[in-house]
Amino acid sequence: MSNNLVLRHRIPADANTFYHATIDPSSNFDALKGELQTDVCVVGGGLTGVSAALNLAKKGLSVALLEAQKIGCGASGRNGGHTANGFGSDLGVLEDILGLENTRILWQMVDSALGEIDENIHNYNINCDRSFGYIYAANNSYQLRELEILHNRLRTKYNYEQTTLLEKCDLDKLVKTTRYTGALFDKTCGQINPFKYLLGLTQQLKEMNVRVFEQSPALLISQTPDISVHTREGCIKPKYVFLAGNAYLISDNAQLVSKSIPVTSFIGVTSPLSAALIQSTLPGNITIADCNKIPDYYQITNGGRMLFGCGVNFLGKEPNNMKQIIEKRVKRLFPQLTAFELDYTWSGLISSTINKLPHIGQINSQIYYAQGFSGHGLVLSGLIGKLISEAITGNSIGFDLISSIAHRTFPPKPIKNITLGVAECFNKLRQQL
Ligand SMILES: Cc1cc2nc3c(=O)[nH]c(=O)nc-3n(C[C@H](O)[C@H](O)[C@H](O)COP(=O)(O)OP(=O)(O)OC[C@H]3O[C@@H](n4cnc5c(N)ncnc54)[C@H](O)[C@@H]3O)c2cc1C
Numbered sequence: 001m002s003n004n005l006v007l008r009h010r011i012p013a014d015a016n017t018f019y020h021a022t023i024d025p026s027s028n029f030d031a032l033k034g035e036l037q038t039d040v041c042v043v044g045g046g047l048t049g050v051s052a053a054l055n056l057a058k059k060g061l062s063v064a065l066l067e068a069q070k071i072g073c074g075a076s077g078r079n080g081g082h083t084a085n086g087f088g089s090d091l092g093v094l095e096d097i098l099g100l101e102n103t104r105i106l107w108q109m110v111d112s113a114l115g116e117i118d119e120n121i122h123n124y125n126i127n128c129d130r131s132f133g134y135i136y137a138a139n140n141s142y143q144l145r146e147l148e149i150l151h152n153r154l155r156t157k158y159n160y161e162q163t164t165l166l167e168k169c170d171l172d173k174l175v176k177t178t179r180y181t182g183a184l185f186d187k188t189c190g191q192i193n194p195f196k197y198l199l200g201l202t203q204q205l206k207e208m209n210v211r212v213f214e215q216s217p218a219l220l221i222s223q224t225p226d227i228s229v230h231t232r233e234g235c236i237k238p239k240y241v242f243l244a245g246n247a248y249l250i251s252d253n254a255q256l257v258s259k260s261i262p263v264t265s266f267i268g269v270t271s272p273l274s275a276a277l278i279q280s281t282l283p284g285n286i287t288i289a290d291c292n293k294i295p296d297y298y299q300i301t302n303g304g305r306m307l308f309g310c311g312v313n314f315l316g317k318e319p320n321n322m323k324q325i326i327e328k329r330v331k332r333l334f335p336q337l338t339a340f341e342l343d344y345t346w347s348g349l350i351s352s353t354i355n356k357l358p359h360i361g362q363i364n365s366q367i368y369y370a371q372g373f374s375g376h377g378l379v380l381s382g383l384i385g386k387l388i389s390e391a392i393t394g395n396s397i398g399f400d401l402i403s404s405i406a407h408r409t410f411p412p413k414p415i416k417n418i419t420l421g422v423a424e425c426f427n428k429l430r431q432q433l
Pocket of ligand 1: 007008009010043044045046047048049066067068069070071072073074075076077078079080081082083084216217218219244245246247248249250265266267297309347348349350373374375376377378379381
């Protein structure tokens with residue numbers, strides 16, 4: 001078997017995002033040219049890679065980060081900005097896999113990672129439009145019952161007291177739609193502008209002398225006998241590599257390819273809404289996701305626009321009618337919003353696993369990877385970046401816990417394509433409703 005690992009990257013869809021319009025685009029990093037020796041080479045300039053690099057640099061290691069295109073061009077610069085606690089799957093699923101004690105430890109870690117976002121914002125003076133208050137909205141009585149179970153589970157088993165159940169009459173004061181039957185409110189979760197947050201962390205990397213390279217896709221990792229990561233015009237010789245390309249990384253490693261798939265999700269941002277329109281739709285200034293398997297998720301941004309995420313494409317494609325799909329979902333929830341423009345629409349790739357839990361591990365003693373945050377990566381990326389840095393420096397307790405989560409394998413290509421094609425047909429039918 002070859003010791004080489006061949007890498008490529010998926011080209012992100014156009015970055016015409018609301019977030020990109022909120023920042024000064026002038027900051028660039030050079031491409032890698034020539035040879036460099038470091039302790040660690042991080043592949044991928046999203047929140048996971050940047051967070052790992054930051055934590056490694058804090059521990060005194062020399063780090064180089066390779067980004068195929070631009071920092072934040074992947075999911076981290078184009079997501080919904082929801083800082084939600086927990087995982088893409090129910091806590092019950094995790095308890096079945098890891099047992100209650102380990103799930104408690106993991107919940108505690110994720111909760112701390114949520115807090116660390118605010119520590120970073122404070123310590124590094126990052127202006128990223130942070131706001132608190134989060135609602136999980138139930139579309140029917142079954143979902144409401146599930147939220148009640150979650151609320152009780154969090155209190156009794158996890159000692160977590162940040163949630164409150166909202167009856168429909170309380171919810172009506174915060175969200176003006178007839179669609180929901182009730183909700184769970186979490187006061188510590190909320191929203192940020194993820195791109196501004198990522199660029200704030202990246203600025204910190206500069207100050208800690210981490211070498212960041214853009215337009216520098218990692219193409220090959222060779223191990224003959226020493227490890228080296230090759231780009232078009234350069235090469236890094238590290239002791240360790242961390243593959244943090246997530247849904248945007250393509251590799252020939254079966255372990256990575258078989259456990260997750262790239263799924264497209266879409267977001268639209270309206271033109272600024274008048275105070276009256278905000279009052280008639282989202283007067284509570286709360287960030288919201290519903291409890292459907294493919295949720296609607298939305299909020300009012302800094303500047304009074306509605307950011308609305310919805311829909312997926314299981315084949316990882318951006319549909320031609322993305323704008324119409326988003327408009328339809330907004331109008332379905334808020335028919336009172338009779339006239340609005342979507343100033344921005346874009347899509348991004350989510351790396352999804354079968355059990356919706358993160359897939360992290362090692363290809364060998366020197367190469368680590370992380371993927372599959374299943375739409376829940378804003379908080380998990382910080383946690384996992386930190387755990388990888390700990391594992392590389394000799395404390396692998398947290399890393400071992402998450403990497404022990406067993407993942408089912410997607411079927412091989414022809415069957416996988418047929419299955420995803422069928423799933424996409426059902427998905428399209430749902431989008432007609
Ligand atoms: C539309 C959308 C909405 C979302 N909403 C939310 C949300 O509201 N809340 C939440 O918690 N999560 C959300 N997510 C998920 C979240 O954004 C991701 O889990 C998280 O950003 C993943 O970060 P990452 O750094 O691992 O990956 P990414 O941010 O995707 O970064 C990976 C980077 O690696 C680079 N790369 C890939 N291959 C190579 C290579 N060979 N060489 C060099 N570089 C390479 C890519 O160019 C990319 O920049 C959403 C995702 C999407 C797409």
